[in-house]
Every structure is written in C-alpha cells, then in structure tokens.
Amino acid sequence: MTDVIVRIRGLAKSYRRGGQSVPVLEDLDLDIRSGDFLALMGPSGSGKSTLLNLIAGIDKPDRGTLEVEGVDITRLGESDLARWRASHVGFIFQFYNLLPVLTALENVELPLVLTSLGRRERRERAELALSMVGLSDRVKHYPSELSGGQQQRVAIARAIITDPTLLVADEPTGDLDRVSAGEILDLIGRLNSELGKTIIMVTHDQRAAERAHSIVNLEKGALVRAT
Amino acid sequence: MAIPISYSLRNLWARKLTTALTAGGMALVVFVFATVLMLEQGLRQTLVSTGAYDNALVIRRAAGTEVQSAVDRTQAAVLESRPEVALGPDGVPLVSKEVVVLISLGKKGSGKPSNVVIRGVGDAGLTLRPQVKIVEGRTFRPGSSEIIVGRSIEERFSGVALGERLRFGMREWTIVGLFDGGRSGFDSEIWGDADQMIQAFRRSMFSSVLVRLNDASAFDSFTAALTDDQRLTLEAKRETVFYAEQSETLARFIRILGLTLSIIFSIGAVIGAMITMYASVANRTAEIGTLRALGFRRGSILLAFLFESLLLGVIGGAIGVAGASTMQLITISTVNWQSFAELAFSFDLTPGIVFAAMTFAVGMGFLGGVLPAAQASRMAIVDALRAA
Structure with missing residues (x-):
C-alpha cells in the first residue's frame, strides 16, 4: 500500500459573478496516492480545472485543507507558496505556455533559475531533460520553430526538470492531433511508470483518461465516482 | 530570484519596430535636453574662458x-x-x-x-x-x-x-x-x-x-583699496567672475526655455513608453501567468518589466546623446543680452551633461514602465493563464 501524497478535506471554492457567489467546488474530499496517475474528468464548469489549480497551489480555496506530503498548502503565504510550487509542482498546459523569446533549452532551464544551481549545471540538466523527451536535436530552436507535439515535449521537460513531487497537466493533448497526442500520452505514461511521478491530469478525452490508473469524475463541484 | 535579463532583452528585440519607435521618441527628447545643456555650457565656457583668474x-x-x-x-x-x-x-x-x-x-x-x-x-x-x-x-x-x-x-x-x-x-x-x-x-x-x-x-x-x-591673492587688498579711496567710484572684479556674470542672463534664459521644452516633450515620450509597456504586458499575460506558476514571485515580474522599460530609456538616451554630440561641430552666434554684442559659441558636451541626459532618459523609462509593470505583477495567476 503506497502513501497518500495529496490529502484533500472539505475543500470549497466559489467565484463571484455579477455580485453573486457561484459555488464551483463544495465540501470535496479526495486522497491521491504517491505514484498515482489520476485523470480528472467532467463536463465544462464541473470544477475540474479549479481543483487542479488548487492542488497546484496557483489558486486559494475558500474553505478546507489541502495537504501535500503533510504540508497544508492553503496556509502558506504567497511567497512561501511560490517557493513551494517551484520545488514541488511541474506544470503541463494545454497550450504549452513556452516563452516565445527563449530557446527550447532556455525554456527547460527556466525553473532551475529559482534554485541555487550554477549556470553550467542548469544547462546540463536541461540538456538531459530534453534528451529524455527525445529533443536533443532541437536544443537551440525557438518554440515558433517547433511543432505542437514538440512544444509540448519541451513543456514536459520543463515540468520534470526540478524533479517535482506532483505533475499537473491541464488538457495536455487538447491542442494536438491524434498522433502527437498519442506520443505525448505515451511520454506522460512513462514518466509515471518509469520515474514513479505522481500525475494529475485534467482531460475531456476518454482515450487520454484510459491511460490513467484512476479516474475521478466531477459534476457540479462534487465527486460522483472514483475508480 | 530574478527572471533572466536575456528575457527582457529578447522581448525588446522581438518587437524591434515598437522598441525603435519608443526609444526614438525618447532619443528626441534627450537630444533636446542635452543640446540645451550643451548650449548653456558652451556659452558659459566661452565667457568664463574669456577671463584670467589673476x-x-x-x-x-x-x-x-x-x-x-x-x-x-x-x-x-x-x-x-x-x-x-x-x-x-x-x-x-x-x-x-x-x-x-x-x-x-x-x-x-x-x-x-x-x-x-x-x-x-x-x-x-x-x-x-x-x-x-x-x-x-x-x-x-x-x-x-x-x-x-x-x-x-x-x-x-x-x-x-x-x-x-x-x-x-x-x-x-x-x-x-x-x-x-x-x-x-x-x-x-x-x-x-x-x-x-x-x-x-x-x-x-x-x-x-x-x-x-x-598674485591671485592680492585681489582682496586691491578691492579694499578701491573702496577706501574716495577719488575712485570704481569696482574691481576678477576677470573670470566678470565674464561669468556676463553670461548669466542669457544662460539662464536658455536653460529655463530648454528645460521647459524638454519637460513638456518628455511627458509625450513617457506616455509613449507607457503605451508600449501596457501593450507588452497585455500581449504577454499568459507568459506572466506561466512565470508565476513556475514559482517566480510578483517582485520578479515587476522587475522584469521595469527593467525592459529602463532599457528602452537607456537605448533612447544613448541615441539622443550620440546625436547631441554631433552638435559640437556647430558654432552658433547670438546677441549677448548683457553686452548687446554678437557672441559666437559652440555646443559643449561634458561628462556631467552625458550623466544628466542619461539620468533623464532612465527616469523617463522608469515613469513609463512603473505602472504597466505593477499591473503585470498584480495579476492573479489563474486569470493570467486563462489568457493563453
């Protein structure tokens, strides 16, 4: 039995829209085990992205606790939370979110700028990460010179470079064709199976969700079925 | 930890035309500013060097x-x-x-x-x-x-x-x-x-x-003697002081007129820089969200954008000063209002003027960049990422 790495209790979040409070998540409990590959599914507006943002520490809940490795991140101040994100979370976005003015290598290296590593070691690690995603020959390319699938692989290299506790992916194949999407899902799957990364992935795509070990369905801010 | 400087540099380079136009606007203002100071300096220099201290x-x-x-x-x-x-x-x-x-x-x-x-x-x-x-x-x-x-x-x-x-x-x-x-x-x-x-x-x-x-120290006893002697309704001035005073009215006029013009122009340049920087922030909202998600703090975002704007100022300032330095080749003449005679003098660029002009340029960059940079740093991460 593996350890619980993310423990969510009584989590609630609402947004204000036109002076009214619209609940997105209500009293949600969820445990995620270390090394799990979890797919968050549900219709638009069900709160799956909000839940992912809360777990990744880029949004704050109204109520409830959210412990990652025993640390309740809802209690962290803004700059502690930034530091926590830098060392514990790797992000994979739907639109890759690479910085267009930086090369593939520099994009991958960026999170390491926040560490105490020297420039040379940062470069070496970034090159290693790029070789792990199969882009050793695209080190000096800018994002605009890469295909969508290649850009997403650079983004994955960036996400794993700090060896984070959690990898969060928001619709990682949402902007890709079938072939590229399949390759990206293979890569994410390998990060889980070979490197033991805990992955939380929001997706609409049933085929993507099938790669996951477990699927959590959200509907109107509540868990409807966990497998 | 700061966002790498190369990020700000390359963003300016990526928008070459906008950068050139904005820096060009600042360069014009710096040119006027430096030229006026050089004119004033040239006038003082000409009249002060007219005298000898002893x-x-x-x-x-x-x-x-x-x-x-x-x-x-x-x-x-x-x-x-x-x-x-x-x-x-x-x-x-x-x-x-x-x-x-x-x-x-x-x-x-x-x-x-x-x-x-x-x-x-x-x-x-x-x-x-x-x-x-x-x-x-x-x-x-x-x-x-x-x-x-x-x-x-x-x-x-x-x-x-x-x-x-x-x-x-x-x-x-x-x-x-x-x-x-x-x-x-x-x-x-x-x-x-x-x-x-x-x-x-x-x-x-x-x-x-x-x-x-x-010797130069005999000046005090010489003026004292002039004051004491009832036959003499005269006053003595050191020749250097006399000619410096001659330049005062005209120099002050040039200075006030020039600085007033510079300040009015600079408001335009600052607004130009502000528009550029606001546009830059708006275009890069998703990037700002990404950087914040990766763990960069608000302060780092603020600095990166502010640095970009300061850099615009430095570029503009350097072009302006370079342009102004060519004015040293020109001699102009005008009527000195104290002596009513024509006086020829040239533009004189000193290290002090270069420093003042560059400070002025960086100041414009700062004023143009501070509000957009603050806006960029205040964005909520989730909202910024949604702009992708």
Whole structure:
C-alpha cells in the first residue's frame, strides 16, 4: 500500500459573478496516492480545472485543507507558496505556455533559475531533460520553430526538470492531433511508470483518461465516482 | 530570484519596430535636453574662458558692463600706481586701459547688420590675455589706424578680411591681423589702439581698466583699496567672475526655455513608453501567468518589466546623446543680452551633461514602465493563464 501524497478535506471554492457567489467546488474530499496517475474528468464548469489549480497551489480555496506530503498548502503565504510550487509542482498546459523569446533549452532551464544551481549545471540538466523527451536535436530552436507535439515535449521537460513531487497537466493533448497526442500520452505514461511521478491530469478525452490508473469524475463541484 | 535579463532583452528585440519607435521618441527628447545643456555650457565656457583668474577688471561702480562704464584718466592713473599691480619685465605696470564701443556690421550672406564690440586696448592688452594669439598678419601698431579682427568676426561678417578697410568712428581702419581668442568671447571682437579709439569716437574716458595682480591673492587688498579711496567710484572684479556674470542672463534664459521644452516633450515620450509597456504586458499575460506558476514571485515580474522599460530609456538616451554630440561641430552666434554684442559659441558636451541626459532618459523609462509593470505583477495567476 503506497502513501497518500495529496490529502484533500472539505475543500470549497466559489467565484463571484455579477455580485453573486457561484459555488464551483463544495465540501470535496479526495486522497491521491504517491505514484498515482489520476485523470480528472467532467463536463465544462464541473470544477475540474479549479481543483487542479488548487492542488497546484496557483489558486486559494475558500474553505478546507489541502495537504501535500503533510504540508497544508492553503496556509502558506504567497511567497512561501511560490517557493513551494517551484520545488514541488511541474506544470503541463494545454497550450504549452513556452516563452516565445527563449530557446527550447532556455525554456527547460527556466525553473532551475529559482534554485541555487550554477549556470553550467542548469544547462546540463536541461540538456538531459530534453534528451529524455527525445529533443536533443532541437536544443537551440525557438518554440515558433517547433511543432505542437514538440512544444509540448519541451513543456514536459520543463515540468520534470526540478524533479517535482506532483505533475499537473491541464488538457495536455487538447491542442494536438491524434498522433502527437498519442506520443505525448505515451511520454506522460512513462514518466509515471518509469520515474514513479505522481500525475494529475485534467482531460475531456476518454482515450487520454484510459491511460490513467484512476479516474475521478466531477459534476457540479462534487465527486460522483472514483475508480 | 530574478527572471533572466536575456528575457527582457529578447522581448525588446522581438518587437524591434515598437522598441525603435519608443526609444526614438525618447532619443528626441534627450537630444533636446542635452543640446540645451550643451548650449548653456558652451556659452558659459566661452565667457568664463574669456577671463584670467589673476586679472582684475575695473569698471564704474554699478555699471554692470564695460559699454555702460566710464573710468577717467585720473582714476586710471591711480589704479596704475597701486602696489598690488604686477610689473612687466621692463618695470612698467601690467595695465591695459581700454575703451569698448559697439558698431554695426553686415553679416556674410544675409547682409543683416549686427552689433560688434570694438575694443581699444593698451600696450599690455595682448600680454594680459595670453589666450589671444595672432594667427594671420601682425598686431596693430600703437598710434596708428590699424585694427585686428577676431576669428569669429572674420567668419561671420563681410568686409573684415585681412587687408580690407573698415569705416567707423569717422575714420578708415586697416585690418592688419587676425587673432584667435582660444574659443573665448574675444573671438567676437575687433581690437585696436585705445588712444586712437578714444579720439575717433570723441571719448574723454576709458571704459574699463584691466590689471594683472602680483598674485591671485592680492585681489582682496586691491578691492579694499578701491573702496577706501574716495577719488575712485570704481569696482574691481576678477576677470573670470566678470565674464561669468556676463553670461548669466542669457544662460539662464536658455536653460529655463530648454528645460521647459524638454519637460513638456518628455511627458509625450513617457506616455509613449507607457503605451508600449501596457501593450507588452497585455500581449504577454499568459507568459506572466506561466512565470508565476513556475514559482517566480510578483517582485520578479515587476522587475522584469521595469527593467525592459529602463532599457528602452537607456537605448533612447544613448541615441539622443550620440546625436547631441554631433552638435559640437556647430558654432552658433547670438546677441549677448548683457553686452548687446554678437557672441559666437559652440555646443559643449561634458561628462556631467552625458550623466544628466542619461539620468533623464532612465527616469523617463522608469515613469513609463512603473505602472504597466505593477499591473503585470498584480495579476492573479489563474486569470493570467486563462489568457493563453
């Protein structure tokens, strides 16, 4: 039995829209085990992205606790939370979110700028990460010179470079064709199976969700079925 | 931890046209700003270098300028005999009793008349002003109707070439030499023998007396003696101070006018920089969200955008100063409001002006960038990411 790495209790979040409070998540409990590959599914507006943002520490809940490795991140101040994100979370976005003015290598290296590593070691690690995603020959390319699938692989290299506790992916194949999407899902799957990364992935795509070990369905801010 | 500087640099490079236009706007303002300071500096430089520190210029008390002053022969003789006055190698006091008159001459090209200083100098006149050198011909002979002409006069006025004759003071004067005043105000003067000038202009008095002091520290006892002597209604000023005061009104006018213009223009440039930076923030909202998600703090975002804007200022400032430095090649002339005579001077770029201009440019960059940068740093991560 593996350890619980993310423990969510009584989590609630609402947004204000036109002076009214619209609940997105209500009293949600969820445990995620270390090394799990979890797919968050549900219709638009069900709160799956909000839940992912809360777990990744880029949004704050109204109520409830959210412990990652025993640390309740809802209690962290803004700059502690930034530091926590830098060392514990790797992000994979739907639109890759690479910085267009930086090369593939520099994009991958960026999170390491926040560490105490020297420039040379940062470069070496970034090159290693790029070789792990199969882009050793695209080190000096800018994002605009890469295909969508290649850009997403650079983004994955960036996400794993700090060896984070959690990898969060928001619709990682949402902007890709079938072939590229399949390759990206293979890569994410390998990060889980070979490197033991805990992955939380929001997706609409049933085929993507099938790669996951477990699927959590959200509907109107509540868990409807966990497998 | 700061976002790498290369990020800000490359973002400016990625938007070359916008960067060039914004920096160009700033460069124009810096150009105006630096040029005005250079003009003021050039004017001061010209008039201050006109004087020597151990020379004292004596004029009638409260006269202000040589043209308005009068010193009679008795008073001049008293001054000449003061013990503070240095003696030449021949034992004669180093004193030049001078007469200053304005005449009107036609400018080259336009033929428009302008005032020119005619200075009658004593025997020691050239000795007391070592910066003045004859560059062509020879100096005038005392007791003759010969004159020598300053370099700037020769360049800007017609009929004043070597060997030509000039008519003023009911006489014809022959130009026998050209002199270089070492970029001082003397360059804009015509010199002749003081006694001849007094006769020609039907004067009974000198305008001023220039004396060389034994040493620069003798100035205090010399002025004290002038104040104590009831016969002398005169005041002495160090020659350097006298000419610096001559430049004051015009220099201040140039400064105030120039700085007012610069400030008004700079508001335009700052707004330009602000629009550029706001657009830059708006275009990069998703990038800002990404950087924040990766763990960069608000402060880092603020600095990255502010740095970008400061860099725009530095680029603009450097172009502006480079442009302004070419103005050093140009000599301009204007009427000095204190002496009412034409004075030629050039733009003078000093390290102080470069520093002031660059500070001004960086200041514009800061003002243009601070609000957009603050806006960028205040965004909520989730909202910023949604802009992707």
